[in-house]
Amino acid sequence: MNYNKIETIQKGGDGVATVKDVAKKAGVSVGTVSRYLNGAEIKEQNRIKIEEAISKLDFKLNPIARYLKTNRTHTIGVIIPTLSDIYATTIVRNLEKTLYDYGYNIIACDSWGSRELEMEKVQLLADRMVDGLILYPCNEDISYLKAINSRNIPVVIVDSAVNNYRCDQVLTDNSNAIYEAVRWLVNNNHKRIGIISASEELFTSRERVKGYYRALEDYRIEVDQELVKTLGYNVESGYQSMIQFLQMENPPTAVIASNYYTTIGTMKAIYDLNIAVPEQISIIGFDNLGLTGIIRPALTIIVQPMEEIGKEAAELLVRRIRGDYEGFPAVLRLKTELILRNSTAQI
Amino acid sequence: MNYNKIETIQKGGDGVATVKDVAKKAGVSVGTVSRYLNGAEIKEQNRIKIEEAISKLDFKLNPIARYLKTNRTHTIGVIIPTLSDIYATTIVRNLEKTLYDYGYNIIACDSWGSRELEMEKVQLLADRMVDGLILYPCNEDISYLKAINSRNIPVVIVDSAVNNYRCDQVLTDNSNAIYEAVRWLVNNNHKRIGIISASEELFTSRERVKGYYRALEDYRIEVDQELVKTLGYNVESGYQSMIQFLQMENPPTAVIASNYYTTIGTMKAIYDLNIAVPEQISIIGFDNLGLTGIIRPALTIIVQPMEEIGKEAAELLVRRIRGDYEGFPAVLRLKTELILRNSTAQI
């Protein structure tokens, strides 16, 4: 077959100039070229000759060969449970942006919510010589990281706190997020407030429920366990939880859905049962993502600072890579915002 | 500062075993170890000794050093306009999965919808020695790829066709997608059918409108240009388009929203103006993503095969990397599916 006419980005072998080629063309040694490339001072005259040679040969430094000496790949591994979860990818997007500005690329891996796959991919990334790792764990047990000891790369955990491995973490202040939501409702005279959360096994869920209890305690409202639903963090569990609330003899007057997907499920239940919001029930949702435009009435909502999470995690990681371990292990707790709209009412 | 207690994945220098170390420990030469690692036949006795040594030293082959000889990084660059667009990331997710199974990792880059950034990142990935590139272009002019001639890496285009660069492409059959939707509506006696698309500059948009015209022509329905809205592919343009339709003296009896975000905008307009679907107007939406559960009534919808796009693109790329250029340049056109639900009515 004739490959001549195939348009591809030309690669390898033939045309790629090396430092050696540049040196020869410029009439200097490879050492001088290398020093030029790394920003050391060289004679003006040589600089010009080298720059000419580079431009003529269209020389590109081979970052992978460079790695052999420097031990830096300028690549960051990112592992998240779902590349198609809009909450997670919003973080990743901002990670990518910040890291790119610092000269790093990200290798993105999807763990498909499986701890096994997460471990496998962490191992693989470590072996592939990434300079650092950002991990959005499926599960708060990441003690397996201790066993991955072939290299020494900083790890920053995002979203979920972990308790059996000392490392930097960038988290939402989940407890406070719910606390503030409850406070808003209490100030509007609500006393029966329901919360839709996930299981006790999930860190974020546990923290959010904790914020709920703390607020009730502060406002001297007795806890009714019937008002705490912990079925899961997906559309279906949100839906089921809300259906259960609405079928109670004495239903809550307000409900807080404590993540994005349960918010969708909650509203789906409201629509199905034809409930008026906020006339019959007040609702507070979570995360200002894709669907906010379409929900009626406009939801009062707890918003996580996803751009900030990505940015902070990236910057922290870069600091660690550069050897700045000040404040290690850092646990950044970023505040949420409560955006008031039309889904809650005074009673 | 005392770093001893910092738990990190151990790296470099100190503890990392090399092929040489394994060879020494096993009492054989590096050549033998290397051959073992690459699957060549070696003496049983040596195999055992090598495997013992590898296990004892916790040896991991350094894939980057290997690259210097083999010229393969087993890394694929992926560039998409928005890492937080659920349509795009659903493709990426399936790309990642398939490529991972073939032993490749992806470096994900977000072009933020900017052609400049896209070019910059393509260049950078090519320089970073990826083995292949998957490009979801912001724009159908990718002729700049011709100029990136430092290497020779296969490129597969996803989603949008391109016309000034010969390469493999994996696309949705956009024209047929809309054709089938129009056909369904015509069979339900609709004659005034509106379409909400993006500008003529966008490839997918142009193709979708083409399918619309082709269907009207086949069914001998005269085209009314007022029924073709090309404001853009986002929620706001979908909203505006639908508002305009609803305010016409003689509004369409059915409307096709031709992407995910315009579908959301369309329904938002419907809710705002309190229109009954399908009693007052029939609606066909696009892409079965996140919000389908929450829209009432359940939408009849055109669904793109996003899993398949990711999988096919990945497999095609791997074939090219392996040197199989059969059928180059391949243009795969994957069919959409029309899922019938409750948002269209017979008239």
Added chain:
DNA sequence: TTGTAGGCGTTATCAA
């Protein structure tokens, strides 16, 4: 089948 030695493209060391 095995060992030896040279090379991949870069950086780092040491004299000059």
Added chain:
DNA sequence: TTGATAACGCCTACAA
């Protein structure tokens, strides 16, 4: 400041 040369970790002739 520069040039020559030895690494970095791996693969692969080539010779044994």
